[in-house]
Amino acid sequence: MSRVSFFRIVLLMLASLTAVFICVPLAMLIVQSISPNPVLWPKTFTLKWYRMQGSTIIPAVITSISISFPATLLAVVTSLPLGRALVRYDFRGKYLIRWIIALPIITPGVSLGLAYLQLANTSFLRGVHPWVMLVAVHTVLVFPYTARSILAGYEMCNFILEEASATLGARPVQTYFKVVLPILVPFILAGAVVGFARSMNDFIITMFLVQPDFIPLSIQIYRSTSYGTPPLTSALATILLLFSVTFALIAEYTLRRVGGQ
Amino acid sequence: MKGLVVENVSKSYGEVQAVNNVSFDVDKGKFLTLLGPSGCGKTTTLRIIGGLVTPDSGSVKILEKTVTHLPPWKRNCGFVFQSFALFPHMSVKENIAYGLRIRKLKKNEIESRIQRVSTLLNIQELLHRKPHQLSGGQQQRVALARALAIEPDILLMDEPLANLDAKLRDRLRFELRDLQRETFTTTVYVTHDQEEALALSDRILIMHQGKVEQIGTPQEIFSQPATIFVASFIGRNNLLLGKVLERRNSEEAVVLCGGITLLGRFLQPLSSDEDVVAVVGAQDFEIAGGEQNQEDNINAINVITGSVKTIIFSGTSYTIMLITSAGELRVEVSSEEFEKKRVRLGDRLSVIARQVKILSAGG
Numbered sequence: 352m353s354r355v356s357f358f359r360i361v362l363l364m365l366a367s368l369t370a371v372f373i374c375v376p377l378a379m380l381i382v383q384s385i386s387p388n389p390v391l392w393p394k395t396f397t398l399k400w401y402r403m404q405g406s407t408i409i410p411a412v413i414t415s416i417s418i419s420f421p422a423t424l425l426a427v428v429t430s431l432p433l434g435r436a437l438v439r440y441d442f443r444g445k446y447l448i449r450w451i452i453a454l455p456i457i458t459p460g461v462s463l464g465l466a467y468l469q470l471a472n473t474s475f476l477r478g479v480h481p482w483v484m485l486v487a488v489h490t491v492l493v494f495p496y497t498a499r500s501i502l503a504g505y506e507m508c509n510f511i512l513e514e515a516s517a518t519l520g521a522r523p524v525q526t527y528f529k530v531v532l533p534i535l536v537p538f539i540l541a542g543a544v545v546g547f548a549r550s551m552n553d554f555i556i557t558m559f560l561v562q563p564d565f566i567p568l569s570i571q572i573y574r575s576t577s578y579g580t581p582p583l584t585s586a587l588a589t590i591l592l593l594f595s596v597t598f599a600l601i602a603e604y605t606l607r608r609v610g611g612q
Numbered sequence: 613m614k615g616l617v618v619e620n621v622s623k624s625y626g627e628v629q630a631v632n633n634v635s636f637d638v639d640k641g642k643f644l645t646l647l648g649p650s651g652c653g654k655t656t657t658l659r660i661i662g663g664l665v666t667p668d669s670g671s672v673k674i675l676e677k678t679v680t681h682l683p684p685w686k687r688n689c690g691f692v693f694q695s696f697a698l699f700p701h702m703s704v705k706e707n708i709a710y711g712l713r714i715r716k717l718k719k720n721e722i723e724s725r726i727q728r729v730s731t732l733l734n735i736q737e738l739l740h741r742k743p744h745q746l747s748g749g750q751q752q753r754v755a756l757a758r759a760l761a762i763e764p765d766i767l768l769m770d771e772p773l774a775n776l777d778a779k780l781r782d783r784l785r786f787e788l789r790d791l792q793r794e795t796f797t798t799t800v801y802v803t804h805d806q807e808e809a810l811a812l813s814d815r816i817l818i819m820h821q822g823k824v825e826q827i828g829t830p831q832e833i834f835s836q837p838a839t840i841f842v843a844s845f846i847g848r849n850n851l852l853l854g855k856v857l858e859r860r861n862s863e864e865a866v867v868l869c870g871g872i873t874l875l876g877r878f879l880q881p882l883s884s885d886e887d888v889v890a891v892v893g894a895q896d897f898e899i900a901g902g903e904q905n906q907e908d909n910i911n912a913i914n915v916i917t918g919s920v921k922t923i924i925f926s927g928t929s930y931t932i933m934l935i936t937s938a939g940e941l942r943v944e945v946s947s948e949e950f951e952k953k954r955v956r957l958g959d960r961l962s963v964i965a966r967q968v969k970i971l972s973a974g975g
Contacts, residue, residue, distance in 0.1 A: 511697040514664050517684040518691035519711035519762060529710075533701045 377592065384585035400586040408590060411571035417482065418557075418567055419550035422489035423497070423543050429490075430498040430542070431535075438505035452498045455491050460555030463488075468559040481562045488560060492553060493546035500542025504535040540605045548598035552591065614676065615640035615798030616661065616766055621670030623656055630656045631667070632822035638766075638815075640675070641796040643789075645809040648819035649845070654802045655770055657819070661800060662689045662768050675765050690759030690797075692769040696751040698743040704754050705739040711762035729757040732791065749780045756788075760795065767792075767799045773808065785811055806846055810834065818842050836879050840889050840971055848894040852938045853973060856888055866913065867970060870938030875913050876968030887973035892965045894931070894944040899953045900962035916941060917962040920955060934961060 384400055386393030401408070433452075437445060455463070467488050470476060476484060508531055516526040554569045561570050572587040616638040623631040631653040638644045646654035659665040661672055663684035671680045679687050698707050705726060712722045730736045733753045743751060752772055759767060772788075773781045789812050792799050803809055809816050810830040818825040818833065818841075826838040837843035844851055854869030865882070866875050867890050874890050882888065900915055918936035930950040934941040943963050945953075955961060 509695070509697070511693055511695055512699060514684070515691065515693060515697040516699075516710070517664070518662055518687075518689055518768075519758070520685050520688070520714040521710075522685050525714060530699055 380585050380592070381589050383582050384589045386582055388582075400580075400582045403583065407571055407575070408568075408587060411566055411568040411587075412590070414565060415551050415567040415569070418485045418489050419493075419547050421486050422550050423493050423547045425486070425490040426493035426497040426546055427501070427539055427543055430494065430501045431539075433498055434501040434505045437502060439510065449502075452502075453495055456495045460553075463491075464556040464559030467556065471560065481560060481565045484560055485557065485565075485567075488556060489550045489553065492556065493543075493550050496546035496549060497539070497542035500538045500545075501535060504538030505531075507538075508534045537605050541602050544598045544602040544605065548595050548602075551594055551598075613640045614638070614673070615642065616644075616800065617671075617673040617676075618657070618661065619671045619673075621657065621660055621667045621672065623653075623660060623665060623667045629822050631660065633670070634819070634822070634824055635670075636817050636824065636827055638798055638800060640798050642814045643792050643799045643801065643812060645801045645803060645813040645816045646819055647803060647806060647809040647816050647845075648825075650804055652819040653822040654804075654819050658768050658770055658800060658802045661766070662691050663687050664691075688762065688765045690762060690764030690767040692752075692755050692759050692767070692772045694771040694774050696743075696748075696755045696775075698751055698754055698758070700743055702742075703739065704735065704741055704743070704746070707743070707754060708739075708758045708761050710758065715762070725761050725763075729761045732760070732794070733757045748776050749784065752776065752784065756791075760797070764797065767797045769799065769801045771803055772801075774803070774805075781808075788812060818845065820845075837891065837969070837971070838879070840973070843889070843891045843969070843971060848942060848944070850892045850894065850941050852890040852892070854888055854890055854938075856882065856886065856970075865970060867968075870936070872916050872936065872938045873913050874965060874968045876970045878970040880972055882970070882972055889971045889973050891969040891971060892941075893967065894942040895929075896967040897943045897945065897963040897965055899945060899949060899955070900964050914965045914968065915962055916965060917960060920957055920959045920961050923955065923957060930955075932961070934963065 382393070385396045385398060387395055387397045387399070433448075436442075437449060467484070471479075471484050512530055512534075513526050516530045517523070521529065552569060554573065557567060557570060558573075561567065566574070568587065568591055572584055572591065575584045575587055614637050618637065619635050621631055621634045622629070634653070634657055636644070646657055648654050656665055660667045661674075663679065663682060663686075667680065671678055673679065674687065674689070684691075699710065702710065708726050708729060709722050712725060717725075726739070730739060733756060735750065735753050735757060738746060738750055738754065743754070746754065752775075756772070773784055776784065785808060792812075801809075801812060810833075813830055815827060816830055816833050817827045820841045826833060826842050828836070828838075833842065833846055837846060837849075840851065843849050852869035852872070852874070854867045854874075857866045857868045857873065859865045860875070863877050864875060865878055866873055867888055869890050874892075876890055878888075916934070916936050916938070918934040918941060920932055921935050921940070922933040924931040929944050929946055932943045932945065932955060934943055941963075
C-alpha cells in the first residue's frame with residue numbers, strides 16, 4: 352500500500368513539474384507585458400505597453416485576420432468535396448491522398464517557406480500583392496486540419512442516412528444541405544478553429560513571404576524585439592497567446608458537443 | 613390491381629449473381645415477405661424495388677407504373693432500414709415531417725399527418741425528443757412513422773426488427789401486422805426469421821442463392837415445401853434420403869430410408885426409381901406404445917427406433933435427439949406425452965411418424 356502511494360507521489364511531482372515547465376514561462380510573459388520595467392516580479396502594474404503598441408498591434412491583428420480568415424474559409428470549402436470523395440467513393444490513389452493531406456503538418460516550415468518564396472519570385476506570381484500569396488500559402492497550412500476533421504465527420508455520417516433521405520423524396524442536393532451538412536457542422540467548426548489558430552500563429556513560412564507594408568502579428572512580435580524593450584514584445588506575444596487559447600477552448604467545446612451526441 | 617410487379621430482375625456484383633431472374637407480384641394492400649438466409653439476395657431485391665440499386669435487367673412496376681430506372685426520390689416508396697437511419701440532428705417530429713416538407717405540403721396538412729402517424733404508432737409523447745434519447749423500439753416506431761407519413765405507394769422494410777431484443781420483437785410483430793392491415797399499405801418485408809415471416813405475411817417468397825425457391829401463403833410454405841431447400845429452411849424438419857419401394861396410388865408411396873420404411877405423400881410427381889427425400893416435421897412424431905409391443909414395431913411402417921442422445925426442455929415441449937439407422941432425428945413431443953412415457957437419456961425409443969412428405973432428391 353505504501354509503495355503504491357510512493358509512486359503516486361513521484362507521479363504527481365513529475366506531472367506538476369511538467370505543468371510548471373509549460374505554464375511558468377507563459378505566466379512570466381504575461382507579467383512582463385503589464386510591468387512598468389523589465390524586472391522579474393514588478394511592484395506595480397501598467398497597461399502602457401499595450402497602449403504604446405496600439406498603433407502597431409491593431410494593424411498587425413487586422414493583417415493577420417485578413418490572411419487567416421479567408422485561408423480557413425478556402426480550406427473548408429476545398430475540404431468538403433475532398434472528404435466526400437475520400438469517404439464515399441473508391442478510386443486508385445485514395446490512400447495516397449489521405450496521406451498527402453497530412454503533409455503540410457510534417458513538412459519543415461523552412462522548406463515550405465523557401466519553396467513558396469522561390470515560386471513567388473520566379474513565376475508569374477512575381478508581381479502579385481503579398482496578401483494573395485499569403486492567403487494561398489495559409490490555405491495549404493490550414494487544410495490538413497479542416498480536411499482531417501471533415502473526413503471524420505463524413506465517416507460518422509452514415510450513407511444510409513442519405514439513402515433514407517432519398518427514399519423520402521429528397522434529391523441529392525436537398526439531401527446534402529438538409530442532412531449531410533448539418534451533421535458535418537461541428538466537425539467543420541472544430542477543424543476550422545484549430546486551423547485558424549495554426550494560421551494566426553505561423554511564423555516561419557509567413558516570414559519568407561511578408562513585405563514591409565504588410566506585417567501580420569506573429570512577425571510584428573519578432574520585429575519588436577529589435578526595439579530593445581522586452582515588455583513591448585511581451586504585450587504583443589500575450590495578445591497572440593490570448594487568440595490561441597480562445598480558439599483552443601472553442602475547438603474543445605465544439606468537439607465535446609460532437610462527442611455528446 | 614397489382615401493388616407491385618417484379619419481372620425477371622437480375623443483378624450481379626462482379627462474379628456474384630446476387631439476384632437471378634426473380635419475378636413476383638404483390639396485390640395492392642397485401643403483405644409479402646422475402647425470406648431466406650443471409651446473402652440470398654433478398655435485401656438486394658428490396659433495394660431494387662426502392663430504387664437504391666439499379667437492376668442489370670428486368671423491370672419493376674409500382675401501381676402499374678414502370679419505375680425500373682427512376683431514382684428513389686421519384687418513387688414514393690416508404691423504406692424502413694434495419695439500423696433505423698433516423699436523422700440524428702432532427703427531433704422526432706422533424707424526422708417525420710422531413711418527407712412532407714420536401715413535398716412542400718401545407719403547414720396544417722403536415723401537422724395533421726404527423727398527428728395521425730404518431731397516434732397510429734403511439735409516439736405522441738416522443739415528438740420533441742432527439743433520436744439518441746430514444747430506445748431501440750421507439751426509434752423503430754419513429755422510422756416507421758416517418759416512412760408512413762409520406763403515404764407511400766408501397767412500404768419496404770429491411771429486417772426492421774432484427775436489432776431489437778426478443779420480447780420487444782414479439783410485441784412489435786403483432787403491432788406491425790395490425791398496422792399494415794389498418795393502413796392497407798402494400799408491403800414488402802425482408803427477414804431471415806421464419807417465425808416473423810409466418811406471423812406477418814399474406815404470402816411468403818423464399819429465396820436462395822439469388823433465386824426464387826417458392827412463393828405461397830405461410831400455410832402452403834409450411835405444409836407443402838416445394839424444394840429440399842425450403843423443407844430444410846422452414847419449420848424444423850428431418851430430411852431423410854432414400855428410394856421409392858412401392859407406389860400405393862397417385863399420391864402415396866412407400867420409401868426406404870436407411871433401413872426405415874416410411875409411407876408418405878409426395879408433393880411433386882416422381883419417377884419410380886428416383887432418389888427421394890422424406891420430410892418429417894419434428895412436431896409430427898408421437899412416442900410409440902408400451903414395452904411389450906416394441907419388438908413388433910421395429911419393422912412396421914412409419915415406426916422409427918433409436919437411442920436417446922439429447923433431451924432439451926423448452927417450456928411447453930421437449931426436443932429429443934434420436935440416433936437411428938437413418939441418422940440423427942429431431943423429435944418434439946409435448947411435455948405431457950414426454951412425462952407419461954418417462955423417456956430417459958440412453959433409452960431405446962420408438963416413435964411413429966404421423967405425417968411424411970416425399971420430395972424428389974433432385975429438387
